[in-house]
Amino acid sequence: MNTSTPHIEVMRSQLGRARGLGAGQSGTAHWWAERASAASLLPLSTWFVVQMFRLGGADHAEVARWGAKPCNATMLAAVIITTFYHAQVGLQVIVDDYVHGKAHLPTRLAVKIITSLLGLLGVFAVIKLVAGGSSGK
């Protein structure tokens, strides 16, 4: 046993610090975002699985023709946006639960940035496919 003892800097109770500040504001928004995107993903991912049955083993020409159809592009973009939105919201809960202290904020930002970029990459791939462009590489 050493000489050091615990030391509390703020001489107010947690309740005293919270009192008068009002609610945390965001309320149940995060919870709802998670459930709403989850429910939306049920039909969207079903559509995606069905499409994978159409595309299993397909070559580039077949995939390009498939992706160029406006209906497919719309559904595909919806799948991508909803998937990465749901991933962002869900991963944030995991980070909030398991990452503490100094690492918390950077990890949370990293989750936001990476999921956003992946979603954007998917959306731009869809745009390129639907525009029929292929660099020939």
Place this chain on the structure above:
Amino acid sequence: MQARWAPIQRRDRDGVQAPMQDIRKALYVGSRSDGTLIERPMSPHLQVYRYRLSMVLSISNRITGVIATGGAALGVFWLGAAAKGPKAFNTARKVTGNPLGQLVLLGWLGSVVYHTVGGLRHLIWDAGYRYDKEELNKDGPVAVKVTAGVSAVLGIALLCVAGRRRHARAKAGKVS
């Protein structure tokens, strides 16, 4: 006995006593009857609980969510390759056609299926149903069986579809 009730010794790198800034940690500080501050015992963790299926299913929902995100990232790269052109897409196909790549795809599929089943259970609980202990314990094994069944059927069917198309293309004499 002693370990749990030992006084806190929190020091930073230079050996200076660090002030408590983390609220969560500050709440662990208690005092003995003689007035000395101590770290209060934390609630017992995983290892003291008896194994239940529901605890595995609960953490599995999170783990499969993370894996499903990784798989979605791979899916986006696949789509990006298709958008880039035939050459990039052929590289992607080498990955997806490879046995190791297909194992990864099956892992993604299984994770998505379990996360969907787990998510459906969550939506049912949120609506106020199936939340009693008996119902929870009854539904757990059902969730495992549904996941295994749906994953196996989808996985085998998708492999068959891909294999048949590759076969047909080989027969037609085209270079895949």
